[in-house]
Amino acid sequence: MNLHEYQARAILKSAGIPMPDGDIATTPAEAEAIARQLGGTVVVKAQVHAGGRGKAGGVKLAKSPAEAAEHASRILGMRIKGLVVSKVLVVPAAEIASEAYVGLIVDRETQRPVFMVSPAGGIDIEEVAAKTPEKIFRLAVDPRYGLLPHQALGLAFKLYPEFAKARSAARIMEQLYAVFMANGASLAEINPLVTTPDGTVLALDAKISVDDNELERRHDLAALRDETAEAPAEVEARRAGLTFIKLDGNVGCVVNGAGLAMATMDLVKYYGGDPANFLDIGGSSNPENVVNALRIITSDPAVKAILFNIFGGITRTDDVANGIKTALAQFPVTVPIVVRLTGTNEAIAVEILQGIGMTALNDMDDAVQQVVALVKAAA
Amino acid sequence: MSIFINRDTRLVVQGITGRDGSFHTRQMIEYGTAVVAGVTPGKGGQTFEGKVPIFNTVADAVAATGANTAVIYVPPGLAAGAIAEAADAGTRLVVCITEGIPVVDMMRVIPFVREKNVRLLGPNCPGLISPGQTKVGIIPGQICAPGRVGLVSRSGTLTYEVVNQLTKAGIGQTTCVGIGGDPIIGTNFIDTLAAFQADPDTHAIVMMGEIGGTDEQKAAAFVKASVTKPVIGFIAGQTAPPGRRMGHAGAIISGSSGTAVEKMAAFREHGIAVMERPADVVRLVREAFNK
Numbered sequence: 001m002n003l004h005e006y007q008a009r010a011i012l013k014s015a016g017i018p019m020p021d022g023d024i025a026t027t028p029a030e031a032e033a034i035a036r037q038l039g040g041t042v043v044v045k046a047q048v049h050a051g052g053r054g055k056a057g058g059v060k061l062a063k064s065p066a067e068a069a070e071h072a073s074r075i076l077g078m079r080i081k082g083l084v085v086s087k088v089l090v091v092p093a094a095e096i097a098s099e100a101y102v103g104l105i106v107d108r109e110t111q112r113p114v115f116m117v118s119p120a121g122g123i124d125i126e127e128v129a130a131k132t133p134e135k136i137f138r139l140a141v142d143p144r145y146g147l148l149p150h151q152a153l154g155l156a157f158k159l160y161p162e163f164a165k166a167r168s169a170a171r172i173m174e175q176l177y178a179v180f181m182a183n184g185a186s187l188a189e190i191n192p193l194v195t196t197p198d199g200t201v202l203a204l205d206a207k208i209s210v211d212d213n214e215l216e217r218r219h220d221l222a223a224l225r226d227e228t229a230e231a232p233a234e235v236e237a238r239r240a241g242l243t244f245i246k247l248d249g250n251v252g253c254v255v256n257g258a259g260l261a262m263a264t265m266d267l268v269k270y271y272g273g274d275p276a277n278f279l280d281i282g283g284s285s286n287p288e289n290v291v292n293a294l295r296i297i298t299s300d301p302a303v304k305a306i307l308f309n310i311f312g313g314i315t316r317t318d319d320v321a322n323g324i325k326t327a328l329a330q331f332p333v334t335v336p337i338v339v340r341l342t343g344t345n346e347a348i349a350v351e352i353l354q355g356i357g358m359t360a361l362n363d364m365d366d367a368v369q370q371v372v373a374l375v376k377a378a379a
Numbered sequence: 380m381s382i383f384i385n386r387d388t389r390l391v392v393q394g395i396t397g398r399d400g401s402f403h404t405r406q407m408i409e410y411g412t413a414v415v416a417g418v419t420p421g422k423g424g425q426t427f428e429g430k431v432p433i434f435n436t437v438a439d440a441v442a443a444t445g446a447n448t449a450v451i452y453v454p455p456g457l458a459a460g461a462i463a464e465a466a467d468a469g470t471r472l473v474v475c476i477t478e479g480i481p482v483v484d485m486m487r488v489i490p491f492v493r494e495k496n497v498r499l500l501g502p503n504c505p506g507l508i509s510p511g512q513t514k515v516g517i518i519p520g521q522i523c524a525p526g527r528v529g530l531v532s533r534s535g536t537l538t539y540e541v542v543n544q545l546t547k548a549g550i551g552q553t554t555c556v557g558i559g560g561d562p563i564i565g566t567n568f569i570d571t572l573a574a575f576q577a578d579p580d581t582h583a584i585v586m587m588g589e590i591g592g593t594d595e596q597k598a599a600a601f602v603k604a605s606v607t608k609p610v611i612g613f614i615a616g617q618t619a620p621p622g623r624r625m626g627h628a629g630a631i632i633s634g635s636s637g638t639a640v641e642k643m644a645a646f647r648e649h650g651i652a653v654m655e656r657p658a659d660v661v662r663l664v665r666e667a668f669n670k
Binding site: 106108109111112113126142143144181184186211212213214216217243245247255256257258259260261262263265266267268269270275278280311313314315342343344364365 | 402455456479480481482483485486487489490491505517518519522532533534535536537538539540543560562563587589590592593594613615616617618619620623624625626627628629630634639655656657658
């Protein structure tokens with residue numbers, strides 16, 4: 001889960017990382033008041049889960065409180081990559097002497113937190129990595145011992161040859177590492193880390209992604225989720241305990257297990273169809289999951305047919321059949337449904353479906369071919 | 380033969396009295412697995428359904444029963460601790476079924492496990508089965524049959540789909556291994572491929588990968604360099620959009636890296652026969668055997 005810049009800032013500031021003051025505004029009047037309180041030139045920044053905010057016109061310099069209000073009124077409500085901006089951050093404009101990059105990620109290869117730092121900051125780090133990889137320095141931290149002082153200072157000297165600045169940056173890296181581990185982050189990034197003309201080292205922008213698995217035990221972090229940035233169907237699915245991802249096609253898919261769900265989508269494509277979604281009803285047998293899944297999928301007007309692909313192991317196929325029966329009794333489903341099921345309690349499941357005039361297929365390829373043919377016939 | 384587990388496997392079940400733990404313990408016993416102990420702190424001295432002694436700690440269980448393998452069905456917040464406990468108690472293989480373990484917990488426990496020289500399988504995996512001998516985890520026994528194919532996969536039900544197709548076609552397996560869908564796992568493709576290569580009864584290997592990370596690409600290079608047996612590969616997620624976590628925590632295309640296209644190209648480049656769809660497995664395994 002991605003945090004907004006203002007949320008990440010609050011976490012870094014409370015960990016002691018030096019950042020300029022600033023506040024969040026939802027109206028132009030609030031932006032004006034914050035700018036007045038800060039005094040001097042400020043930056044008004046759109047708070048939205050999208051890169052390239054500056055290029056989209058979502059980051060503006062304001063020389064006066066009135067100008068801050070003007071920018072805020074233009075930025076609030078604008079769309080950046082399809083997402084509506086509902087908050088702006090107002091911060092003082094810092095005088096910048098140099099810009100660097102400091103990031104920390106979960107590295108799958110070393111299975112450790114890995115620092116990536118670069119004296120070439122302020123721009124897209126993937127671009128730096130692609131064009132000038134020699135400007136990026138990496139360090140894998142052993143989580144048993146944490147970031148050791150000499151490691152932090154060694155990295156900091158890659159950014160600043162002067163000891164005073166390096167010492168400040170090393171301190172910031174130690175604080176960033178502490179934030180990363182304490183909040184179960186999968187990414188924590190300061191870009192840019194700047195120096196001002198008087199030699200102060202400051203974090204100007206922050207980005208944190210929290211590992212979704214952390215949210216179960218960290219309700220404080222889970223509460224930071226911005227549901228306005230998500231497709232409504234995905235929000236509903238998450239509340240129902242389902243993993244659902246909306247796609248552009250017209251074949252609705254209900255599958256148990258993530259790998260099989262992906263393979264099912266791929267097979268729909270293989271036979272010339274277009275999947276409308278990824279949906280994993282999970283491993284446990286709960287007819288209610290199936291009812292919720294059908295409700296969510298049928299609410300998408302693009303869906304022309306629905307495919308069930310259930311391989312019963314822990315999931316009992318009779319529970320899935322009962323879920324379909326219950327759903328059809330609760331609300332109308334106007335598009336055809338193709339059901340493939342095999343495994344645990346298959347005979348009972350087939351009987352339940354026959355009782356409501358449905359048939360079940362046993363083979364995954366047969367089912368996918370059938371659902372694709374139905375969609376094409378409806379077109 | 381088989382890899383990682385066999386008739387000598389003596390299993391301790393962590394979380395044996397929980398909903399999932401008790402259900403799957405019954406299934407494993409029914410399949411013939413030697414479940415010698417269970418662990419639920421506070422319930423030491425009781426027995427599980429009159430059959431399996433329960434202990435407070437894994438150390439107690441190992442001391443009393445000689446358990447050499449542990450399987451974990453405890454909630455995500457406690458699972459990394461359970462992994463460390465099993466490794467500390469002297470089991471040689473720890474199989475973690477639990478899904479949803481925070482990644483910082485895994486980063487802390489992995490070095491501990493490696494230091495003890497213990498093999499961890501998972502987390503977020505279905506476990507493994509050596510058909511006709513034993514099973515550890517949740518793979519349904521009735522869809523498997525003893526035979527000559529070794530199977531390794533990042534997913535659960537997709538593995539069942541492919542194993543089922545093989546078994547129905549009369550093609551049995553030495554061992555089916557689910558390595559798990561998380562970004563940080565104990566045993567990867569290369570570890571498993573090396574074990575299958577060393578197992579004289581495994582004559583062909585089926586490898587089920589998915590989007591996210593570079594484990595499959597590295598495994599492909601390893602196959603070319605070190606595996607003489609035929610390898611057949613599949614990648615799930617050809618239609619997955621970038622930047623989205625496709626159910627499994629590890630199944631995410633970051634930037635332009637970890638795509639199905641890139642992984643399938645690596646397979647082809649290194650001599651792995653690529654399945655376009657799960658049903659291709661039977662044809663490709665038969666072709667491999669006929670060569």
